[in-house]
Amino acid sequence: xxxxLPVFIPLICACGILITGRKYSAYNKVWAGAGAVGALLGxxxxxxxxxxxxxxxxxxxxxxxxxxxGAFDKAALAALTVFAVLIYVYSLKSNxxxxxxxxxxxxxxxxxxxxxxxxxxLVLMLFFWEGxxxxxxxxxxxxxxxxxxxxxxxxxxxxxxxxxxxGIILTGYAAKTFDSNAIVLAPISMQTGLGMGxxxxxxxxxxxxxxxxxxxxxxxxxxxxxxxPMMALLPASFEKVLAVFLMGKAxxxxxxxxxxxxxxxxxxxxxxxxxxxxxxxxxxxDLKKFIAYNIILQIGLLAFEHGATMGGDIMAxxxxxxxxxxxxxxxxxxxxxxxxxxxxxxxxxxGGLFKNMKVVAVSFIIASAALCKVTFLDIFFSSNxxxxxxxxxxxIIFMAVINLLVLFSFVRVIINVFxxxxxxxxxxxxxxxxxxxxxxxxxxxxxxIGWVLDENNLLNLAHAxxxxxxxxxxxxxxxxxxxxxxxxxxxxxGLRFAAGIVNNAPVIKQIxxxxxxxxxxxxxxxKKAAKFISKALFKTDRIMxxxxxxxxxxxxxxxxKAGSALHTGYSFSYIIWAVIGGLVFAIISISGGWM
Numbered sequence: 256x257x258x259x260l261p262v263f264i265p266l267i268c269a270c271g272i273l274i275t276g277r278k279y280s281a282y283n284k285v286w287a288g289a290g291a292v293g294a295l296l297g298x299x300x301x302x303x304x305x306x307x308x309x310x311x312x313x314x315x316x317x318x319x320x321x322x323x324x325g326a327f328d329k330a331a332l333a334a335l336t337v338f339a340v341l342i343y344v345y346s347l348k349s350n351x352x353x354x355x356x357x358x359x360x361x362x363x364x365x366x367x368x369x370x371x372x373x374x375x376x377l378v379l380m381l382f383f384w385e386g387x388x389x390x391x392x393x394x395x396x397x398x399x400x401x402x403x404x405x406x407x408x409x410x411x412x413x414x415x416x417x418x419x420x421x422g423i424i425l426t427g428y429a430a431k432t433f434d435s436n437a438i439v440l441a442p443i444s445m446q447t448g449l450g451m452g453x454x455x456x457x458x459x460x461x462x463x464x465x466x467x468x469x470x471x472x473x474x475x476x477x478x479x480x481x482x483x484p485m486m487a488l489l490p491a492s493f494e495k496v497l498a499v500f501l502m503g504k505a506x507x508x509x510x511x512x513x514x515x516x517x518x519x520x521x522x523x524x525x526x527x528x529x530x531x532x533x534x535x536x537x538x539x540x541d542l543k544k545f546i547a548y549n550i551i552l553q554i555g556l557l558a559f560e561h562g563a564t565m566g567g568d569i570m571a572x573x574x575x576x577x578x579x580x581x582x583x584x585x586x587x588x589x590x591x592x593x594x595x596x597x598x599x600x601x602x603x604x605x606g607g608l609f610k611n612m613k614v615v616a617v618s619f620i621i622a623s624a625a626l627c628k629v630t631f632l633d634i635f636f637s638s639n640x641x642x643x644x645x646x647x648x649x650x651i652i653f654m655a656v657i658n659l660l661v662l663f664s665f666v667r668v669i670i671n672v673f674x675x676x677x678x679x680x681x682x683x684x685x686x687x688x689x690x691x692x693x694x695x696x697x698x699x700x701x702x703x704i705g706w707v708l709d710e711n712n713l714l715n716l717a718h719a720x721x722x723x724x725x726x727x728x729x730x731x732x733x734x735x736x737x738x739x740x741x742x743x744x745x746x747x748x749g750l751r752f753a754a755g756i757v758n759n760a761p762v763i764k765q766i767x768x769x770x771x772x773x774x775x776x777x778x779x780x781x782k783k784a785a786k787f788i789s790k791a792l793f794k795t796d797r798i799m800x801x802x803x804x805x806x807x808x809x810x811x812x813x814x815x816k817a818g819s820a821l822h823t824g825y826s827f828s829y830i831i832w833a834v835i836g837g838l839v840f841a842i843i844s845i846s847g848g849w850m
Contacts, residue, residue, distance in 0.1 A: 258307040258322050260297025261332055261369040265290035269362035276355040284347060287358035291343045294365055295336040301329055308375070321375040323436055327570060330708040331372045331500045334577040337698075338492045338584060339365045345588055345691040346484040350595075353397040360390040360397075361488065368493050372500060377423045377433045384419070384464070384497070387489070388412050394485045401480045408473035412463075415470055419460030425453035426508065435508060442510040454509045455520055458502060458558075465498035465554045466490055468528040478547035483591030486543070490550050491583035498554060499576030502561055503569035511565055521562030522650075528555025533657050536664040542593060542600035545668055546586045549626060552661070553579045556654075563650045570708070578625060578702040585622035585695035589615050592688035593672060597679045602668055606677025614689045616673045618696035621703070623665040628658050629734055630703035659736060 268290030276283050301307055301324050311320040324332070343361065351357045363386070370383035388409065396405035427433040429443045429450055443450045463470040474490050532552035539545040557579065561572055592615045593608060594600050609616045624630050 256309070257297065257300045257304070258309045258324050258373060260300060261294045261336065262322075262366050262373065264293035264297055264366075265362040265369070266366040268293070269359050269366065272355060272359045272362065276359070280355060283355050283358045287343055287361055290362040291336070291340045291365060294369060295340050298329065298332045298336045301332065318378055319376050319434065320379060321434060322370075322373040322379075323375040324373055327500075327503065327573065328372050330570065330573055330577075331496055332369060333708065334496050334580065335365070335368050335372065335493060338496075338580070339488070341691050341694055342484050342488050342492075342584070342588075345487070345591070345687055346482075348685040348687050349482060349484055349591065351482050351484070352399060356393055356397045357482075357485070360393045361484075364390040364394075364489060364493065368497060371497060375434055375436050377426060377435055380435075381416075381419060381423055385416055387493075388416065391489055394489065395477055395481050398481050401477075404473060404476045404480050408477060411470050411473050415460050415463030418456050418463060422453050422456030422458075422460055425449060425456060429453055430508075435504065438508045442508060444510050450509060454505060457505050458521060459524070461498045461501040461505075462524055462528075462554060462558055465494045466551055467524060467554045467558065468531060468551060471528070471532075471551045474550055475544045475547040478543040479541065483543070483587050483594070486547070487584040487587040487591075490547070491587050492580040495550075495554065495557070495576055495580040495583065496573075499557055499561075499572055502557075503572045506565070506569055506572075518562045518565040521558045521565070525555045525557070525559025525562060528552065529559060529657055533660045533664075537660060537667075540602050542590045542602055542605070542668065542672065543587070545602070545664075546583065546590060549586070549661075550583055553583060553626065556657075559650075559654075574702070574707045577708065578699065581695050581698045581702070582622040582625040585618055585692050585699060586626075588688070588692040588695060589619040589622070592684045592692060595684040595688060596681055597677070598682070599679055602671040604678045605672045606675045606679075607673070608677070608681070609673035611681050611683065612673070612689070614693050616669075618692040619673070620669060621696040622699055623669060625699045625703060627662040627665055628654075629662065655732065662734075 268286045271286045272283050276286075304324075307322075307324040309320075309322040312318075339361075346357070346361070367383045367386035367390070371380050371387075374380035374383055391412065392405050392409045395401040395408055423433070426438070426443065429447075430438045430441070432438060443453065445451055445454060466474045477490065478486055528551055532548050532555060536545055536548045536552065539548055557572075557576060560575070564572075590600060592612065593605065596608065596612060597605055599605065
């Protein structure tokens, strides 16, 4: 029964907020803290047992309410609950509208995310993951300007839910069961259209839920219209961990030894997210939107790297996802501290904050280094943990170019925010806004030096073997090229120009101009298309009404008026009409007789 703790403790506390939150609002934070800490303690209990499972028939034994906790599941749970506790502490001193509903959604999110990880039955997993859609909508809609963004996020995520549902239905049909542990024992063949379709739909559903292009446009809007704890919790960390968890789980359920099409699909899906986001972050001047575009970029990188190393260690994939999720959450929490200190997140106005916010600045730099792939983990340790196989030289070169763009985008932001002179004042933020980002940065630092979650131990360096590969060499090339370009710009025009030297390049400006006008926001495009189609259908309906209704009605009215005019009411007129009718009848009769 201990396996139920990470799900039901936060869920019970969420119900406590609903029951008592309106009358005793001071207890909302207590309920939220109890739920987060309780879930973490429940995960610790699970770590003490090698394998846990809960099984219960439901829906009249058609489906099963089955939960299981293996090493892979426990690693994901550990990340989710630790992140939740840290973000909860940060949110205690954050400016949050409608705290009751925020903390309810916080616990609801934690409970259902843990349920999605623990669910052995795929339908049950879908149920828990669908529940996150409710909390996402509530998280956004409680903010003053969040109504339209909440609806947009809801509708876009519904598309991902439909894709995931279709993939799970096909998986169950192909395997004759929805229990993932049973499917793992007899993996589904990828050489059939059914197996390949199920695999691709699950992968696409996971990516869409995590915010990959073209399912991305709600994330920058949410960053601008909602609070920082929500962004750090759901889009930055939870959705990333759940996405890589599902991708890893799918690898165990399908026979991926022969799946070139599946790997190619992930690589292409990754590139579709990587390219626009990599250039958009070069021009973004709002700090929170800049981090939001990095969320989109990182899920693209995870998909690309998973496709390039398909069939590799799924624990390495999960560690890579947790590593990036911790870095993204750290950046958002740093942005919240900056916003509280300076009153803005406009990087053109910010500046000189390193002097007063050294811990936040260092935390931001550590997290940025992780996302730029210039840490020890990315350069010197096994290729499993930097996500690329050293034999894919073309992939590595592509990644080197992308990493160069990402590196310069972060250099620009770091210099503008923390080092050059700004135009705004400074108010020291609450100490929790400094400590919690530092804790996240410490987690990122542990990963960066090779400490990773292991199947047997909570933390273990054993699988992060030191090595020097082509990846290591290209990483050094990226760093040297970035340093050279930065030095050239600094020598010519100073620090601020050097920070934006790549962004000011003519080719980059043209690409960004193209991105701004052509980057696919399929939600807005669908709205425009729907508006156009509705107008066209309305005009078509008017034309058909004219042909079917108006023309016959007009003709009949004309005949009716003509008939009325002929009826004068005088006997002489009727005698004349009778004579004419008789003559016509006689002519027709005679003509018929001649024929």
